[in-house]
Each structure stands twice: as structure tokens, then as C-alpha cells.
Amino acid sequence: MARFVCIQDYENHALNNLTPSVRDYYRSGAGDENTLKWNREAFKKYKIRIRPRVLRDVSKRDISTTVLGEKVSMPLGVSPTAMQRMAHPDGECANVKAAQAAKTVFILSTISTSSIEEVAEAAPEAVKWFQLYVYFDRNVTLNLIRRAEKAGFKALVLTVDTPMFGDRRRDIRNKFALPKHLRFANFDGYLARKINSSNEGSGLSEYVTNLFDDSLTWNVVTWLKSVTKLPIVLKGVLTAEDAELGVKYGASAIMVSNHGARQIDGTPASIEALPEIVRAVGNKVEVFMDGGITQGTDVFKALALGAKMVFFGRPLLWGLTCGGEQGARSVLEMMRREIDQAFALAGCKSVEQVTKDMVVHESVYSR
Ligand code: FNR
DSSP states (O other): OTTOOSHHHHHHHHHHHSOHHHHHHHHOOSTTOHHHHHHHHHHHSSSEEEOOOOSSOOSSOOOOEEETTEEESSSEEEOOOSOGGGTOTTHHHHHHHHHHHHTOEEEEOTTOSSOHHHHHHHOTTSEEEEEEOOBSSHHHHHHHHHHHHHTTOOOEEEEOSOSSOOOOHHHHHHTOOOOTTOOOTTOOHHHHHGGGGOSSSOHHHHHHHHHBOTTOOTHHHHHHHHHOOSOEEEEEEOSHHHHHHHHHTTOSEEEEOOGGGTSSTTOOOHHHHHHHHHHHHTTTSEEEEESSOOSHHHHHHHHHTTOSEEEESHHHHHHHHHHHHHHHHHHHHHHHHHHHHHHHHHTOSSGGGOOGGGEEETHHHHO
């Protein structure tokens, strides 16, 4: 892996080594994939520019931060992505070990191919959060919460953008299903295997339609708070209005996210939605973001725009595909070096110094 010098190198290698159906599932977005493109372009294509400060003694730098009261070594954590054993036999257990070594947050998906208990055992010291999908059968969800609490997970990440799956055309064409040797490890019986049963279209999409509750309202947050003491992160918020409602209903943090552009095509890039949400609730709760992060300067820009913590999904899947736990570790360490370098070159010694005035929208330069 020594020849990999950026996330794109990992991605290229991973895409060449995954089966077409898994490759398409991991990389694709919904619809025409406009938002997928924007998630990257908003960073890349001269939308947000850094205003570096110079001669500020950056010889001693510290990129650590705190998130929901936990100390982490850097302001970048791991978003939940489903079915990681399709990338490598060690799947989620390899990724959580990598996050433990990097001393940052790992979020486990409800529909993982390693169980809550396996992941906890693989990395007892990692800061682990559990991502929650709410099933029609509330006892299924309640059982997941109890297991996550018992296994030492520190927060629940309620995904609020998924009453059903987005229009993932590649998965429909591929009739995407979980490979036969894998299962949804958090479940028994038909909840673990139902995904394999579709004859037409995406088996995963059918699973979601049949089992995820699409009648959820804000009351689900009230319900969650009545059954657990864990802090609740709302993942998938893209408007100030919903962020404010989230705070009103008692969320501890808001994760600005468009689900890696996999739900509704045409939404803004997450980084574009971030400022209005920070303005609305940034002084009341912690605000996180994910979507399109592939280099240290992306993290720097998100921090400057008010994110307390930044997350990424696909890049760790690419690392995992390339080299299991070692590959995932390499991706996290590469990002750490890049974040540290961005801090140094922009004249910042700590996250407190990455303030709003460190970035500017490109339009300022075209006036
Ligand atoms: C996801 N995402 C996701 N989100 C979630 O809440 N539960 C899940 O099970 C999954 N599964 C999943 C699978 C795959 C293959 C991808 C790519 C994404 C969304 C994920 O948490 C995150 O929001 C995005 O991945 C962030 O975008 P980037 O970093 O991949 O650009």
C-alpha cells in the first residue's frame, strides 16, 4: 500500500478488485447521481476556498477534539456503512479495530455483517456508536438498543432520511442481494436473510420497504428518549427547520448528511447545507457532517464552516477492500497526516483556531 498516496488511489484499486455488484452498491448514488457529483464538487470545484494565515508558529499542533464528551485524536470519524464483509472477510471488525487504533469514532450500521457483540469484542476501547434503523416491529429496534447499550456503545445515531431506499439504479439492474455466505448479523431468522429472497430488482431495497417503518414522525425521537439514556444523534438532516425540530425533540447532535447521495437525488451537497444548520442550532447542540470527504482540506473546510466533527463512509470501505484492517488503518492515518498538514499550512494549531474566517465562498473572488 506504500504506493497509495491519496484516497483516490485506494478507491481505484478497490473498484478494480470488487465484484461488479458490490462495487456498484458501494459507490453509487440515487437517481441521476447529481448529488453524488456535487458532494465532491462542492469541495473540489472552487466553491469553498481556504484563507491561510502565515507566520503563526505552527510547530506544536494538536488536531484532537471532543465529541459528545469523548476525547478523540482527530476531528474525523467513520460513518456507518452497511455490509462491510462484502469488502473483506473481517468486515466491520477490521474497521472498528482501525478506528480504535486511530482513537476516533466508529459508527456501526444496523444492517451490518458483523454483530453488535462481535464488534464490541473486536475493539473494546474504541468509541463506538450504533446507527439505528427503526423497524415496523418496535421490539426489534428496542432489542437492538438494549444490545448496543450492554455492549458499551456510547450513542445512538438515528438515520432520519430513510423511510425507504433511494432510486439506486445500479442495484436494481444488478438485482443486488447480500452474497449467500453473509447475513445481517444483528438478526436471526427471516430478518437476517430476507434480503436474499427478491426475484426482481434490488433485494436490499425490498427488505427496507418491507421492514423499515415509513410512518415515522418526530415522535420517534420522543419514544427513543423514553427508552434509552444514550445521547441521540439525528443523521440525515439537511435543513435548518429540521435541525431546530431535532433540538426541540431532544437530540444531542445533528449530523448534516445526504446519506452519501443515496437517498433523494437533487439535494445540496452536505457541505453546502452545513452553514444554515450551524446558524440555526450550532450554539445549542453539536453539529457533524459527512458526504464527499476525501482529503484533509475537506475536513478543514467543514470545521471552518462550523462542524464539530466530520465523518466519512466510502473511503474506509476502499481501505478495507485494499488491505483489511491494515488498509483501513492506512486510510485513517493518511487522513490524519493530511488534516495535520492542512492545519499547519493554514496557520492553525488546534481545532479552536479553525474559525469561520479561514474559508470563503468562491463567489467572493469573482465579484
Ligand atoms: C451508507 N450510508 C449508510 N447510512 C446509514 O445511516 N446506515 C447505513 O446502513 C448506511 N449504509 C451505507 C452503505 C454504503 C455502501 C454507503 C456508501 C453509505 C451512508 C453513510 O453513513 C454516509 O452518510 C455516507 O457514506 C457519507 O458519504 P461518503 O463519505 O461515502 O461520501
